[in-house]
Amino acid sequence: MAHENFNDLAAFAIVAQERSFTRAAAKLGVSQSALSQTIRALEERIGLRLLTRTTRSVAPTEAGARLLQTVAPRFEEIQAQLAALSELREKPAGTVRITAGEHPATSILQPALKRFLPDHPDITVEIIVDYGLTDIVSEGYDAGVRMGEQVAKDMIAVPIGPEMRMAVVASPAYFKKHPIPLVPQDMTAHTCINMRLPTYGGLFPWGLEKDGREVKVRGEGQLVFNSLGLRLSSALDGLGVAYMPEDQVLPHIAEGRLIRVLEDWCPYFPGYHLYYPNRRHSSPALSLLVDTLRYRAP
Structure with missing residues:
Protein backbone atom coordinates (compact mmCIF):
# COMPACT_ATOMS: atom_id res chain seq x y z
CA MET A 1 0.00 0.00 0.00
CA ALA A 2 1.22 3.51 -0.78
CA HIS A 3 3.29 5.17 1.86
CA GLU A 4 0.88 8.07 2.27
CA ASN A 5 -1.95 5.73 3.32
CA PHE A 6 -0.36 4.73 6.64
CA ASN A 7 -2.06 7.65 8.39
CA ASP A 8 -5.42 6.36 7.14
CA LEU A 9 -4.71 2.92 8.56
CA ALA A 10 -3.59 4.36 11.89
CA ALA A 11 -6.77 6.45 12.09
CA PHE A 12 -8.91 3.41 11.26
CA ALA A 13 -7.19 1.33 13.97
CA ARG A 45 -9.89 3.05 -1.83
CA ILE A 46 -10.13 -0.52 -0.50
CA GLY A 47 -13.62 -1.06 -1.90
CA LEU A 48 -14.99 -2.50 1.34
CA ARG A 49 -16.94 -1.12 4.26
CA LEU A 50 -14.71 -1.33 7.35
CA LEU A 51 -16.98 0.14 10.03
CA THR A 52 -20.66 -0.15 10.83
CA ARG A 53 -21.97 3.18 12.08
CA THR A 54 -25.16 3.83 14.04
CA THR A 55 -26.25 6.88 16.02
CA ARG A 56 -24.99 5.20 19.21
CA SER A 57 -22.08 2.99 18.29
CA VAL A 58 -19.29 2.18 15.87
CA ALA A 59 -18.13 -1.39 15.28
CA PRO A 60 -15.80 -3.08 12.77
CA THR A 61 -17.36 -5.11 9.99
CA GLU A 62 -15.93 -8.57 9.27
CA ALA A 63 -13.46 -6.98 6.86
CA GLY A 64 -12.67 -4.25 9.38
CA ALA A 65 -12.05 -6.77 12.14
CA ARG A 66 -9.61 -8.68 9.92
CA LEU A 67 -7.80 -5.48 8.98
CA LEU A 68 -7.62 -4.36 12.62
CA GLN A 69 -6.19 -7.72 13.66
CA THR A 70 -3.48 -7.27 11.03
CA VAL A 71 -2.51 -3.62 11.42
CA ALA A 72 -2.97 -2.95 15.16
CA PRO A 73 -0.03 -5.14 16.30
CA ARG A 74 2.17 -3.56 13.61
CA PHE A 75 1.44 -0.05 14.81
CA GLU A 76 2.03 -1.15 18.42
CA GLU A 77 5.41 -2.54 17.43
CA ILE A 78 6.29 0.64 15.51
CA GLN A 79 5.35 2.76 18.53
CA ALA A 80 7.40 0.55 20.84
CA GLN A 81 10.40 0.78 18.53
CA LEU A 82 10.11 4.56 18.30
CA ALA A 83 9.90 4.77 22.09
CA ALA A 84 12.95 2.53 22.37
CA LEU A 85 14.92 5.03 20.28
CA SER A 86 14.86 7.38 23.25
CA GLU A 87 17.51 5.08 24.73
CA LEU A 88 19.85 6.98 22.43
CA ARG A 89 19.11 10.15 24.38
CA GLU A 90 21.00 11.06 27.49
CA LYS A 91 17.78 11.01 29.49
CA PRO A 92 14.66 8.83 28.99
CA ALA A 93 11.58 10.80 27.97
CA GLY A 94 7.93 10.37 27.15
CA THR A 95 4.59 9.72 28.81
CA VAL A 96 3.77 6.65 30.90
CA ARG A 97 0.03 6.00 31.36
CA ILE A 98 -1.01 3.84 34.34
CA THR A 99 -4.43 2.72 35.54
CA ALA A 100 -4.76 1.93 39.24
CA GLY A 101 -7.23 1.87 42.11
CA GLU A 102 -7.36 4.72 44.60
CA HIS A 103 -5.48 2.88 47.36
CA PRO A 104 -2.32 1.90 45.39
CA ALA A 105 -2.37 5.27 43.63
CA THR A 106 -2.19 7.18 46.91
CA SER A 107 -0.22 4.74 49.08
CA ILE A 108 2.40 3.50 46.57
CA LEU A 109 2.49 5.41 43.28
CA GLN A 110 2.24 8.94 44.62
CA PRO A 111 5.05 8.59 47.22
CA ALA A 112 7.29 6.92 44.63
CA LEU A 113 6.65 9.64 42.05
CA LYS A 114 7.57 12.29 44.60
CA ARG A 115 11.06 10.79 44.55
CA PHE A 116 11.14 9.81 40.86
CA LEU A 117 9.90 12.83 38.91
CA PRO A 118 12.36 15.51 40.09
CA ASP A 119 15.23 13.40 38.75
CA HIS A 120 13.53 12.79 35.38
CA PRO A 121 12.07 16.07 34.09
CA ASP A 122 11.48 14.68 30.58
CA ILE A 123 9.13 11.94 31.79
CA THR A 124 5.40 12.54 32.28
CA VAL A 125 3.32 10.07 34.30
CA GLU A 126 -0.46 9.97 33.83
CA ILE A 127 -2.41 7.98 36.46
CA ILE A 128 -6.09 7.20 35.91
CA VAL A 129 -7.90 5.98 39.05
CA ASP A 130 -10.21 3.17 37.95
CA TYR A 131 -11.59 0.26 39.96
CA GLY A 132 -12.44 -1.86 36.91
CA LEU A 133 -10.25 -4.67 35.62
CA THR A 134 -9.17 -2.52 32.67
CA ASP A 135 -7.78 -4.08 29.50
CA ILE A 136 -4.64 -1.95 29.40
CA VAL A 137 -3.77 -2.90 25.82
CA SER A 138 -7.10 -1.95 24.23
CA GLU A 139 -7.44 1.15 26.43
CA GLY A 140 -3.98 2.44 25.54
CA TYR A 141 -2.30 2.19 28.95
CA ASP A 142 1.36 1.34 29.39
CA ALA A 143 0.77 -0.44 32.71
CA GLY A 144 -1.78 -1.14 35.41
CA VAL A 145 -1.84 -1.95 39.11
CA ARG A 146 -3.75 -4.89 40.61
CA MET A 147 -3.55 -7.34 43.45
CA GLY A 148 -1.10 -10.13 42.66
CA GLU A 149 -3.76 -12.81 42.15
CA GLN A 150 -5.72 -10.62 39.70
CA VAL A 151 -2.95 -10.17 37.12
CA ALA A 152 -3.47 -11.98 33.80
CA LYS A 153 -0.88 -14.68 33.15
CA ASP A 154 0.18 -13.21 29.79
CA MET A 155 1.39 -10.03 31.49
CA ILE A 156 4.71 -9.21 33.13
CA ALA A 157 3.97 -8.55 36.82
CA VAL A 158 6.31 -6.78 39.22
CA PRO A 159 5.56 -6.55 42.97
CA ILE A 160 5.45 -2.93 44.09
CA GLY A 161 4.35 -3.37 47.68
CA PRO A 162 4.48 -5.80 50.63
CA GLU A 163 1.83 -8.31 51.58
CA MET A 164 -1.42 -6.66 52.60
CA ARG A 165 -4.02 -7.08 55.28
CA MET A 166 -7.50 -5.66 55.76
CA ALA A 167 -8.98 -4.31 59.00
CA VAL A 168 -12.55 -4.12 60.31
CA VAL A 169 -12.95 -0.88 62.24
CA ALA A 170 -15.46 1.52 63.78
CA SER A 171 -15.28 4.51 66.09
CA PRO A 172 -15.50 4.33 69.93
CA ALA A 173 -18.77 6.28 69.68
CA TYR A 174 -20.24 3.59 67.43
CA PHE A 175 -19.24 0.76 69.78
CA LYS A 176 -20.82 2.57 72.73
CA LYS A 177 -24.14 1.84 71.04
CA HIS A 178 -23.34 -1.59 69.54
CA PRO A 179 -21.72 -4.76 70.90
CA ILE A 180 -18.21 -5.72 69.78
CA PRO A 181 -18.46 -8.45 67.06
CA LEU A 182 -16.47 -11.56 67.98
CA VAL A 183 -17.12 -13.67 64.86
CA PRO A 184 -18.08 -12.69 61.30
CA GLN A 185 -21.68 -13.80 61.82
CA ASP A 186 -22.08 -11.05 64.42
CA MET A 187 -21.81 -8.47 61.62
CA THR A 188 -25.44 -9.11 60.67
CA ALA A 189 -26.40 -6.98 63.66
CA HIS A 190 -24.17 -4.07 62.64
CA THR A 191 -24.38 -1.12 60.27
CA CYS A 192 -21.78 -1.67 57.56
CA ILE A 193 -20.21 1.03 55.43
CA ASN A 194 -20.16 -0.75 52.10
CA MET A 195 -18.22 -0.42 48.87
CA ARG A 196 -19.37 -0.96 45.29
CA LEU A 197 -16.82 -1.77 42.61
CA PRO A 198 -17.57 -2.27 38.88
CA THR A 199 -15.67 -5.57 38.83
CA TYR A 200 -18.09 -7.13 41.33
CA GLY A 201 -21.35 -5.61 40.13
CA GLY A 202 -22.96 -5.73 43.57
CA LEU A 203 -21.54 -4.67 46.91
CA PHE A 204 -17.96 -5.71 47.58
CA PRO A 205 -17.96 -8.68 50.03
CA TRP A 206 -15.68 -8.54 53.06
CA GLY A 207 -13.33 -11.52 52.81
CA LEU A 208 -12.56 -12.92 56.26
CA GLU A 209 -10.60 -16.11 56.99
CA LYS A 210 -9.43 -18.09 60.01
CA ASP A 211 -7.94 -21.57 60.33
CA GLY A 212 -8.63 -22.27 56.66
CA ARG A 213 -12.28 -21.23 56.92
CA GLU A 214 -13.36 -18.44 54.59
CA VAL A 215 -16.39 -16.24 55.23
CA LYS A 216 -17.80 -13.56 52.93
CA VAL A 217 -19.55 -10.85 54.94
CA ARG A 218 -22.29 -8.97 53.09
CA GLY A 219 -23.55 -6.59 55.74
CA GLU A 220 -26.38 -4.09 55.57
CA GLY A 221 -25.92 -0.35 55.94
CA GLN A 222 -27.07 3.11 54.91
CA LEU A 223 -23.84 4.09 53.15
CA VAL A 224 -22.23 2.76 49.96
CA PHE A 225 -19.11 4.35 48.46
CA ASN A 226 -16.53 3.67 45.78
CA SER A 227 -14.09 5.97 47.57
CA LEU A 228 -11.53 4.94 50.17
CA GLY A 229 -11.46 8.36 51.82
CA LEU A 230 -15.24 8.55 52.23
CA ARG A 231 -15.37 5.12 53.88
CA LEU A 232 -12.67 6.12 56.32
CA SER A 233 -14.21 9.48 57.21
CA SER A 234 -17.62 7.86 57.68
CA ALA A 235 -16.13 5.30 60.08
CA LEU A 236 -14.40 8.11 62.01
CA ASP A 237 -17.77 9.91 62.18
CA GLY A 238 -19.35 6.88 63.85
CA LEU A 239 -21.66 6.03 60.97
CA GLY A 240 -20.85 2.32 60.87
CA VAL A 241 -18.25 -0.42 60.58
CA ALA A 242 -15.80 -0.25 57.66
CA TYR A 243 -13.55 -2.81 55.96
CA MET A 244 -10.36 -0.97 55.14
CA PRO A 245 -6.75 -1.57 54.08
CA GLU A 246 -4.79 -1.90 57.31
CA ASP A 247 -2.24 0.80 56.50
CA GLN A 248 -5.01 3.39 56.16
CA VAL A 249 -6.40 2.87 59.67
CA LEU A 250 -3.42 1.93 61.88
CA PRO A 251 -2.64 5.58 62.80
CA HIS A 252 -6.27 6.15 63.82
CA ILE A 253 -6.29 2.93 65.85
CA ALA A 254 -3.07 3.95 67.62
CA GLU A 255 -4.58 7.32 68.56
CA GLY A 256 -7.88 5.83 69.73
CA ARG A 257 -10.07 7.28 66.99
CA LEU A 258 -10.94 3.81 65.68
CA ILE A 259 -11.34 0.41 67.31
CA ARG A 260 -10.29 -2.71 65.43
CA VAL A 261 -12.38 -5.90 65.64
CA LEU A 262 -12.17 -9.40 64.14
CA GLU A 263 -8.40 -8.98 63.75
CA ASP A 264 -7.82 -12.73 63.92
CA TRP A 265 -10.11 -13.09 60.87
CA CYS A 266 -7.97 -10.81 58.67
CA PRO A 267 -5.04 -12.76 57.15
CA TYR A 268 -2.28 -11.41 54.92
CA PHE A 269 -2.56 -11.75 51.14
CA PRO A 270 -0.39 -10.86 48.09
CA GLY A 271 0.02 -7.12 47.66
CA TYR A 272 -0.07 -4.85 44.64
CA HIS A 273 1.72 -5.61 41.38
CA LEU A 274 2.48 -3.35 38.44
CA TYR A 275 1.73 -5.27 35.24
CA TYR A 276 2.36 -4.54 31.57
CA PRO A 277 2.28 -6.40 28.22
CA ASN A 278 5.01 -8.92 27.45
CA ARG A 279 6.54 -6.97 24.58
CA ARG A 280 10.06 -7.23 23.27
CA HIS A 281 10.64 -3.51 23.82
CA SER A 282 9.26 -1.47 26.69
CA SER A 283 9.89 2.25 26.59
CA PRO A 284 12.94 3.37 28.56
CA ALA A 285 10.67 5.66 30.62
CA LEU A 286 8.48 2.70 31.64
CA SER A 287 11.50 0.50 32.37
CA LEU A 288 12.98 3.18 34.60
CA LEU A 289 9.70 3.66 36.46
CA VAL A 290 9.25 -0.11 36.91
CA ASP A 291 12.69 -0.35 38.49
CA THR A 292 11.82 2.52 40.83
CA LEU A 293 8.51 0.99 41.89
CA ARG A 294 9.80 -2.57 42.30
CA TYR A 295 9.29 -3.64 45.93
CA ARG A 296 12.41 -4.62 47.78
CA ALA A 297 11.78 -6.21 51.16
CA PRO A 298 13.59 -4.41 54.00
Whole structure:
Protein backbone atom coordinates (compact mmCIF):
# COMPACT_ATOMS: atom_id res chain seq x y z
CA MET A 1 0.00 0.00 0.00
CA ALA A 2 1.22 3.51 -0.78
CA HIS A 3 3.29 5.17 1.86
CA GLU A 4 0.88 8.07 2.27
CA ASN A 5 -1.95 5.73 3.32
CA PHE A 6 -0.36 4.73 6.64
CA ASN A 7 -2.06 7.65 8.39
CA ASP A 8 -5.42 6.36 7.14
CA LEU A 9 -4.71 2.92 8.56
CA ALA A 10 -3.59 4.36 11.89
CA ALA A 11 -6.77 6.45 12.09
CA PHE A 12 -8.91 3.41 11.26
CA ALA A 13 -7.19 1.33 13.97
CA ILE A 14 -7.89 3.95 16.64
CA VAL A 15 -11.55 4.35 15.64
CA ALA A 16 -12.03 0.56 15.60
CA GLN A 17 -10.37 0.16 19.01
CA GLU A 18 -12.20 3.09 20.61
CA ARG A 19 -15.49 2.19 18.86
CA SER A 20 -16.21 5.89 18.85
CA PHE A 21 -15.41 8.70 16.40
CA THR A 22 -15.65 11.19 19.27
CA ARG A 23 -13.01 9.50 21.43
CA ALA A 24 -10.79 8.66 18.45
CA ALA A 25 -10.91 12.24 17.17
CA ALA A 26 -9.95 13.54 20.62
CA LYS A 27 -7.05 11.10 20.80
CA LEU A 28 -5.84 12.05 17.30
CA GLY A 29 -6.39 15.78 17.80
CA VAL A 30 -8.62 16.18 14.72
CA SER A 31 -12.28 17.01 14.15
CA GLN A 32 -14.88 14.24 13.90
CA SER A 33 -15.84 15.33 10.40
CA ALA A 34 -12.22 15.18 9.19
CA LEU A 35 -11.78 11.76 10.75
CA SER A 36 -15.01 10.52 9.17
CA GLN A 37 -13.82 11.71 5.75
CA THR A 38 -10.48 9.94 6.26
CA ILE A 39 -12.20 6.63 7.04
CA ARG A 40 -14.64 7.02 4.17
CA ALA A 41 -11.77 7.66 1.75
CA LEU A 42 -9.97 4.55 3.03
CA GLU A 43 -13.12 2.44 2.53
CA GLU A 44 -13.53 3.77 -1.01
CA ARG A 45 -9.89 3.05 -1.83
CA ILE A 46 -10.13 -0.52 -0.50
CA GLY A 47 -13.62 -1.06 -1.90
CA LEU A 48 -14.99 -2.50 1.34
CA ARG A 49 -16.94 -1.12 4.26
CA LEU A 50 -14.71 -1.33 7.35
CA LEU A 51 -16.98 0.14 10.03
CA THR A 52 -20.66 -0.15 10.83
CA ARG A 53 -21.97 3.18 12.08
CA THR A 54 -25.16 3.83 14.04
CA THR A 55 -26.25 6.88 16.02
CA ARG A 56 -24.99 5.20 19.21
CA SER A 57 -22.08 2.99 18.29
CA VAL A 58 -19.29 2.18 15.87
CA ALA A 59 -18.13 -1.39 15.28
CA PRO A 60 -15.80 -3.08 12.77
CA THR A 61 -17.36 -5.11 9.99
CA GLU A 62 -15.93 -8.57 9.27
CA ALA A 63 -13.46 -6.98 6.86
CA GLY A 64 -12.67 -4.25 9.38
CA ALA A 65 -12.05 -6.77 12.14
CA ARG A 66 -9.61 -8.68 9.92
CA LEU A 67 -7.80 -5.48 8.98
CA LEU A 68 -7.62 -4.36 12.62
CA GLN A 69 -6.19 -7.72 13.66
CA THR A 70 -3.48 -7.27 11.03
CA VAL A 71 -2.51 -3.62 11.42
CA ALA A 72 -2.97 -2.95 15.16
CA PRO A 73 -0.03 -5.14 16.30
CA ARG A 74 2.17 -3.56 13.61
CA PHE A 75 1.44 -0.05 14.81
CA GLU A 76 2.03 -1.15 18.42
CA GLU A 77 5.41 -2.54 17.43
CA ILE A 78 6.29 0.64 15.51
CA GLN A 79 5.35 2.76 18.53
CA ALA A 80 7.40 0.55 20.84
CA GLN A 81 10.40 0.78 18.53
CA LEU A 82 10.11 4.56 18.30
CA ALA A 83 9.90 4.77 22.09
CA ALA A 84 12.95 2.53 22.37
CA LEU A 85 14.92 5.03 20.28
CA SER A 86 14.86 7.38 23.25
CA GLU A 87 17.51 5.08 24.73
CA LEU A 88 19.85 6.98 22.43
CA ARG A 89 19.11 10.15 24.38
CA GLU A 90 21.00 11.06 27.49
CA LYS A 91 17.78 11.01 29.49
CA PRO A 92 14.66 8.83 28.99
CA ALA A 93 11.58 10.80 27.97
CA GLY A 94 7.93 10.37 27.15
CA THR A 95 4.59 9.72 28.81
CA VAL A 96 3.77 6.65 30.90
CA ARG A 97 0.03 6.00 31.36
CA ILE A 98 -1.01 3.84 34.34
CA THR A 99 -4.43 2.72 35.54
CA ALA A 100 -4.76 1.93 39.24
CA GLY A 101 -7.23 1.87 42.11
CA GLU A 102 -7.36 4.72 44.60
CA HIS A 103 -5.48 2.88 47.36
CA PRO A 104 -2.32 1.90 45.39
CA ALA A 105 -2.37 5.27 43.63
CA THR A 106 -2.19 7.18 46.91
CA SER A 107 -0.22 4.74 49.08
CA ILE A 108 2.40 3.50 46.57
CA LEU A 109 2.49 5.41 43.28
CA GLN A 110 2.24 8.94 44.62
CA PRO A 111 5.05 8.59 47.22
CA ALA A 112 7.29 6.92 44.63
CA LEU A 113 6.65 9.64 42.05
CA LYS A 114 7.57 12.29 44.60
CA ARG A 115 11.06 10.79 44.55
CA PHE A 116 11.14 9.81 40.86
CA LEU A 117 9.90 12.83 38.91
CA PRO A 118 12.36 15.51 40.09
CA ASP A 119 15.23 13.40 38.75
CA HIS A 120 13.53 12.79 35.38
CA PRO A 121 12.07 16.07 34.09
CA ASP A 122 11.48 14.68 30.58
CA ILE A 123 9.13 11.94 31.79
CA THR A 124 5.40 12.54 32.28
CA VAL A 125 3.32 10.07 34.30
CA GLU A 126 -0.46 9.97 33.83
CA ILE A 127 -2.41 7.98 36.46
CA ILE A 128 -6.09 7.20 35.91
CA VAL A 129 -7.90 5.98 39.05
CA ASP A 130 -10.21 3.17 37.95
CA TYR A 131 -11.59 0.26 39.96
CA GLY A 132 -12.44 -1.86 36.91
CA LEU A 133 -10.25 -4.67 35.62
CA THR A 134 -9.17 -2.52 32.67
CA ASP A 135 -7.78 -4.08 29.50
CA ILE A 136 -4.64 -1.95 29.40
CA VAL A 137 -3.77 -2.90 25.82
CA SER A 138 -7.10 -1.95 24.23
CA GLU A 139 -7.44 1.15 26.43
CA GLY A 140 -3.98 2.44 25.54
CA TYR A 141 -2.30 2.19 28.95
CA ASP A 142 1.36 1.34 29.39
CA ALA A 143 0.77 -0.44 32.71
CA GLY A 144 -1.78 -1.14 35.41
CA VAL A 145 -1.84 -1.95 39.11
CA ARG A 146 -3.75 -4.89 40.61
CA MET A 147 -3.55 -7.34 43.45
CA GLY A 148 -1.10 -10.13 42.66
CA GLU A 149 -3.76 -12.81 42.15
CA GLN A 150 -5.72 -10.62 39.70
CA VAL A 151 -2.95 -10.17 37.12
CA ALA A 152 -3.47 -11.98 33.80
CA LYS A 153 -0.88 -14.68 33.15
CA ASP A 154 0.18 -13.21 29.79
CA MET A 155 1.39 -10.03 31.49
CA ILE A 156 4.71 -9.21 33.13
CA ALA A 157 3.97 -8.55 36.82
CA VAL A 158 6.31 -6.78 39.22
CA PRO A 159 5.56 -6.55 42.97
CA ILE A 160 5.45 -2.93 44.09
CA GLY A 161 4.35 -3.37 47.68
CA PRO A 162 4.48 -5.80 50.63
CA GLU A 163 1.83 -8.31 51.58
CA MET A 164 -1.42 -6.66 52.60
CA ARG A 165 -4.02 -7.08 55.28
CA MET A 166 -7.50 -5.66 55.76
CA ALA A 167 -8.98 -4.31 59.00
CA VAL A 168 -12.55 -4.12 60.31
CA VAL A 169 -12.95 -0.88 62.24
CA ALA A 170 -15.46 1.52 63.78
CA SER A 171 -15.28 4.51 66.09
CA PRO A 172 -15.50 4.33 69.93
CA ALA A 173 -18.77 6.28 69.68
CA TYR A 174 -20.24 3.59 67.43
CA PHE A 175 -19.24 0.76 69.78
CA LYS A 176 -20.82 2.57 72.73
CA LYS A 177 -24.14 1.84 71.04
CA HIS A 178 -23.34 -1.59 69.54
CA PRO A 179 -21.72 -4.76 70.90
CA ILE A 180 -18.21 -5.72 69.78
CA PRO A 181 -18.46 -8.45 67.06
CA LEU A 182 -16.47 -11.56 67.98
CA VAL A 183 -17.12 -13.67 64.86
CA PRO A 184 -18.08 -12.69 61.30
CA GLN A 185 -21.68 -13.80 61.82
CA ASP A 186 -22.08 -11.05 64.42
CA MET A 187 -21.81 -8.47 61.62
CA THR A 188 -25.44 -9.11 60.67
CA ALA A 189 -26.40 -6.98 63.66
CA HIS A 190 -24.17 -4.07 62.64
CA THR A 191 -24.38 -1.12 60.27
CA CYS A 192 -21.78 -1.67 57.56
CA ILE A 193 -20.21 1.03 55.43
CA ASN A 194 -20.16 -0.75 52.10
CA MET A 195 -18.22 -0.42 48.87
CA ARG A 196 -19.37 -0.96 45.29
CA LEU A 197 -16.82 -1.77 42.61
CA PRO A 198 -17.57 -2.27 38.88
CA THR A 199 -15.67 -5.57 38.83
CA TYR A 200 -18.09 -7.13 41.33
CA GLY A 201 -21.35 -5.61 40.13
CA GLY A 202 -22.96 -5.73 43.57
CA LEU A 203 -21.54 -4.67 46.91
CA PHE A 204 -17.96 -5.71 47.58
CA PRO A 205 -17.96 -8.68 50.03
CA TRP A 206 -15.68 -8.54 53.06
CA GLY A 207 -13.33 -11.52 52.81
CA LEU A 208 -12.56 -12.92 56.26
CA GLU A 209 -10.60 -16.11 56.99
CA LYS A 210 -9.43 -18.09 60.01
CA ASP A 211 -7.94 -21.57 60.33
CA GLY A 212 -8.63 -22.27 56.66
CA ARG A 213 -12.28 -21.23 56.92
CA GLU A 214 -13.36 -18.44 54.59
CA VAL A 215 -16.39 -16.24 55.23
CA LYS A 216 -17.80 -13.56 52.93
CA VAL A 217 -19.55 -10.85 54.94
CA ARG A 218 -22.29 -8.97 53.09
CA GLY A 219 -23.55 -6.59 55.74
CA GLU A 220 -26.38 -4.09 55.57
CA GLY A 221 -25.92 -0.35 55.94
CA GLN A 222 -27.07 3.11 54.91
CA LEU A 223 -23.84 4.09 53.15
CA VAL A 224 -22.23 2.76 49.96
CA PHE A 225 -19.11 4.35 48.46
CA ASN A 226 -16.53 3.67 45.78
CA SER A 227 -14.09 5.97 47.57
CA LEU A 228 -11.53 4.94 50.17
CA GLY A 229 -11.46 8.36 51.82
CA LEU A 230 -15.24 8.55 52.23
CA ARG A 231 -15.37 5.12 53.88
CA LEU A 232 -12.67 6.12 56.32
CA SER A 233 -14.21 9.48 57.21
CA SER A 234 -17.62 7.86 57.68
CA ALA A 235 -16.13 5.30 60.08
CA LEU A 236 -14.40 8.11 62.01
CA ASP A 237 -17.77 9.91 62.18
CA GLY A 238 -19.35 6.88 63.85
CA LEU A 239 -21.66 6.03 60.97
CA GLY A 240 -20.85 2.32 60.87
CA VAL A 241 -18.25 -0.42 60.58
CA ALA A 242 -15.80 -0.25 57.66
CA TYR A 243 -13.55 -2.81 55.96
CA MET A 244 -10.36 -0.97 55.14
CA PRO A 245 -6.75 -1.57 54.08
CA GLU A 246 -4.79 -1.90 57.31
CA ASP A 247 -2.24 0.80 56.50
CA GLN A 248 -5.01 3.39 56.16
CA VAL A 249 -6.40 2.87 59.67
CA LEU A 250 -3.42 1.93 61.88
CA PRO A 251 -2.64 5.58 62.80
CA HIS A 252 -6.27 6.15 63.82
CA ILE A 253 -6.29 2.93 65.85
CA ALA A 254 -3.07 3.95 67.62
CA GLU A 255 -4.58 7.32 68.56
CA GLY A 256 -7.88 5.83 69.73
CA ARG A 257 -10.07 7.28 66.99
CA LEU A 258 -10.94 3.81 65.68
CA ILE A 259 -11.34 0.41 67.31
CA ARG A 260 -10.29 -2.71 65.43
CA VAL A 261 -12.38 -5.90 65.64
CA LEU A 262 -12.17 -9.40 64.14
CA GLU A 263 -8.40 -8.98 63.75
CA ASP A 264 -7.82 -12.73 63.92
CA TRP A 265 -10.11 -13.09 60.87
CA CYS A 266 -7.97 -10.81 58.67
CA PRO A 267 -5.04 -12.76 57.15
CA TYR A 268 -2.28 -11.41 54.92
CA PHE A 269 -2.56 -11.75 51.14
CA PRO A 270 -0.39 -10.86 48.09
CA GLY A 271 0.02 -7.12 47.66
CA TYR A 272 -0.07 -4.85 44.64
CA HIS A 273 1.72 -5.61 41.38
CA LEU A 274 2.48 -3.35 38.44
CA TYR A 275 1.73 -5.27 35.24
CA TYR A 276 2.36 -4.54 31.57
CA PRO A 277 2.28 -6.40 28.22
CA ASN A 278 5.01 -8.92 27.45
CA ARG A 279 6.54 -6.97 24.58
CA ARG A 280 10.06 -7.23 23.27
CA HIS A 281 10.64 -3.51 23.82
CA SER A 282 9.26 -1.47 26.69
CA SER A 283 9.89 2.25 26.59
CA PRO A 284 12.94 3.37 28.56
CA ALA A 285 10.67 5.66 30.62
CA LEU A 286 8.48 2.70 31.64
CA SER A 287 11.50 0.50 32.37
CA LEU A 288 12.98 3.18 34.60
CA LEU A 289 9.70 3.66 36.46
CA VAL A 290 9.25 -0.11 36.91
CA ASP A 291 12.69 -0.35 38.49
CA THR A 292 11.82 2.52 40.83
CA LEU A 293 8.51 0.99 41.89
CA ARG A 294 9.80 -2.57 42.30
CA TYR A 295 9.29 -3.64 45.93
CA ARG A 296 12.41 -4.62 47.78
CA ALA A 297 11.78 -6.21 51.16
CA PRO A 298 13.59 -4.41 54.00
